[in-house]
Amino acid sequence: MNDFYIILTASLVASSCALLGCFLILRRMAMVGDAISHAVLPGIVLAFLFSGSRDSVTMLIGAGLIGVFTTFLIEFFHKKARLQTDAAIGVTFTWLFAVGVVLISIFAGKVDLDQDCVLYGEIAYVPLDVIISPAGANLGPKAIYVMGFVLTVIIIFIVTGYKELFLTTFDPAYASAIGISTSLWHYLLMSAVSVTTVSSFESVGAILVVALLIAPAATAYLLTDNFKWMLALACTAGVLASLTGYYFAVWLDGSIAGAIAAMSGIIFGLAMVFSPTHGLFFKKLRQVAH
Amino acid sequence: MNSLAEFFSFADPNIRYVVLGSVLLTASSAIVGTFTFLNKRSLIGDAIAHAVLPGICLGFIVAGTKNPLVLIVGAFITGWLSLIVVEYINRKTRIKEDTAIGLVLSVFFGIGILMLTVIQKSGNASQSGLDHFLFGKAAALVGSDLFAFLIVALILLVVVYVLFKEFALMAFDKAYAKSIGYPVRALELILTSLIVLAVVIGIQAVGVVLMAAILITPAAAARFWTDKIVVMVLLASAFGAFSGLTGAYISFVAPAMPTGPWIVIVISMIAFISFFLAPKRGVVYRLIRQNNIRQTINNENVLKVLYQLGEENKNFFIHRHLDEIIRRRKYEKSTLQSILRRLLNQGYVEQTGNLWSLTEEGKNKAQRVVKIHRLWELYLTTYMKIAPDHVHEDAETIEHLLTPELEAELEKQLGYAKLDPHQTKIPYQHE
Structure with a gap:
């Protein structure tokens, strides 16, 4: 049963990340996603201090705000201080991450977070933190409820805002011409990324979140030209990475998060070579046939 | 103010090691980072910093001990490999460069974490301390570390000094450099090797995530004060050295404070002040x-x-x-x-x-x-x-x-x- 709980949690995280990742990589904002996933750390520590627990609504709201703040800061440095984009991203997220680590050291006694957990999470402990009903029945791990809720929110967000998200991603000029606010949807998307990052943080850590944001979406991007298919394929790739990664980690007796990240890379590699439309192997074949 | 006097007398050899080590690392990384910044490859530094982890683990598995030379060789291999993979994905598929960087960064790091956890459970007693590469250990530097840092810092300084004109021209006008017969490809290789080298030793002080900061942030700050590349390099290394010194001092006064993150906070503050208050820019x-x-x-x-x-x-x-x-x-x-x-x-x-x-x-x-x-x-x-x-x-x-x-x-x-x-x-x- 524990295996199932861990794989389910990882799959829920992977699906949320994969859906958002599709928008990120098409908007050329993969590294902004990376930056947000690191920059939410001080927000997590502060929210933890104020609310005293890790899975509160306060934390999700705080996370959304920090994500928007990070995006805003990057854009501010780029547009107002005319710093090149890559440096604006690098300076912003390292600063916020450093602040987070220092906050953890200052409140070491009060905050139940350690640095290792921040980087690669503790998904193996997911089954231990269960919800017990008032009647005393075991309702299953809390993380599954949290991540299930987040995934539902993300799906509702994408379904209701599909037209706006689609247009602002592919044709921002047309979108603003028909009255869609590109910056509003930009910031909404970034808030969604930070909420996902924060809620996944505890179970999978900062790095796996980045891997799951980028790798499955990039895999799907190589397999199809249809955006709806891309969303579906990205989720599939994410779930597949979770499943194979888990057993890989069990086999090696190593970090589950690390193994899932590694598997998502391998799945990408396979798509890169064997994708029927964009794969290197079939491209070569077609060249030879010509 | 007693602690200030005690700190700056450098009487305690530990203080000497930590201060010298931090200053060497931050100053030499800042010099190399200036060229990374000018080539608009800031995030590449981040990718290399994450990608050296599997190499370090590999070096440990091969050598069975924490032999610094083997670890550095391992780090060099995967650091380089990550760059090649980024370039390959970027060139051969329709994936954009930023996606390729993020992908390689997280996957290499995931593999590194996987290897690290496997090593930790292997029961090899000498593995303790490998995780210093994750978060840095500037406050626990010892004499032998310092010696390695000194050599690497010297290599970085000498190479940058000798090839300064070439690197500067490449940063501003690669096509022109090529047309007047500079071996652009070889120079790029050398510069990238320097970045990998700076990263390999730098992460021991500040850790994987914050490494990008000590490469890029001093250069970003220095850019706001000058248009001359020589002045920029000198300023960047001065900013770096100052943050290294301050970081070491803070963790001396408050031993619970981690040195690496404080170095980054100090250098970020210098950068923010520069962004806002620098004359002209x-x-x-x-x-x-x-x-x-x-x-x-x-x-x-x-x-x-x-x-x-x-x-x-x-x-x-x-x-x-x-x-x-x-x-x-x-x-x-x-x-x-x-x-x-x-x-x-x-x-x-x-x-x-x-x-x-x-x-x-x-x-x-x-x-x-x-x-x-x-x-x-x-x-x-x-x-x-x-x-x-x-x-x-x-x-x-x-x-x-x-x-x-x-x-x-x-x-x-x-x-x-x-x-x-x-x-x-x-x-x-x-x-």
Whole structure:
């Protein structure tokens, strides 16, 4: 049963990340996603201090705000201080991450977070933190409820805002011409990324979140030209990475998060070579046939 | 202040190691980072920092001990490999570079974490301390670390010193460097190797995630103070060294404080101060400058309206009501009032009750603006062959910008023409 709980949690995280990742990589904002996933750390520590627990609504709201703040800061440095984009991203997220680590050291006694957990999470402990009903029945791990809720929110967000998200991603000029606010949807998307990052943080850590944001979406991007298919394929790739990664980690007796990240890379590699439309192997074949 | 004296006497060898180590690392990384920054490859540094982890683990698995040389070789291999993979994905597939960087960064790091956890559970006693590569251990530097740092820092410094001219040219104009016969590819290889080297030793001080900061942030800060690359490199290394020293001091005073993150916080603060307050490029300076320009333009436009009204009445010194000006050029009443008050202070207009008029000085200034406007319209129609009904917008801008030298040149070129393309008189000062 524990295996199932861990794989389910990882799959829920992977699906949320994969859906958002599709928008990120098409908007050329993969590294902004990376930056947000690191920059939410001080927000997590502060929210933890104020609310005293890790899975509160306060934390999700705080996370959304920090994500928007990070995006805003990057854009501010780029547009107002005319710093090149890559440096604006690098300076912003390292600063916020450093602040987070220092906050953890200052409140070491009060905050139940350690640095290792921040980087690669503790998904193996997911089954231990269960919800017990008032009647005393075991309702299953809390993380599954949290991540299930987040995934539902993300799906509702994408379904209701599909037209706006689609247009602002592919044709921002047309979108603003028909009255869609590109910056509003930009910031909404970034808030969604930070909420996902924060809620996944505890179970999978900062790095796996980045891997799951980028790798499955990039895999799907190589397999199809249809955006709806891309969303579906990205989720599939994410779930597949979770499943194979888990057993890989069990086999090696190593970090589950690390193994899932590694598997998502391998799945990408396979798509890169064997994708029927964009794969290197079939491209070569077609060249030879010509 | 006792702790300050104790710290800066450097009597304690531990303090000496930590301070020297941090300063060496941050200063030499900042020098290499300046070129990374100028090549717009800041995030590549981040990718390498994450990608060396599996190499370090691999080195450990091969050697069975934490032999620094083997670890560095391992780190070098995967650091390089990550760059090759990023470039390969970028070139061969339709994946964009930023996605490729993020992908490689997280996957390599995931593999590294996997290997690290496997090693930790393997029961090999000498593995303890490998995780220092994750978060750094600047506060626990010892003599032997220092020796390795010193060598690496020396290599970085010497190579950058010898190839300075080549690196500088590559950063600014790669195509030109290629055309005059520089071995661009080889130079790129050397520069990337230097980055990998800086990363490999740097992460031992500040850890994987924050490594990008000590490469890039000093350079980003230095860029705001100078346009000269030599000065920029020196400034970046000074900023780096200062943050290294301060970070070491903070963790000396408060031993629970991690050195690495404090180094990054200090260098970030220097960068933020630079972004905002640096002369010429800083946000505050530019805002002030923009505001000044806006004020000048508004002032000149209002003077111009008063002058044009004067032309119609053949008398430049009539006292006029605000509404008369607004009918000519749209302003909020309050804005117009503040512009006029500014002009009053500068002596260009006079106020009697709620009526305003030009002074002699104001008339001359307005006349110059109007003259340039009409001369420019004439210039555009005669020399650029632009239709007379298309030249007004352009002249509206240039009238505020032209220097006296160009003004004289323009008058001469047009032979002190009497009329502009709309057959209006061009007013010269001496008439």
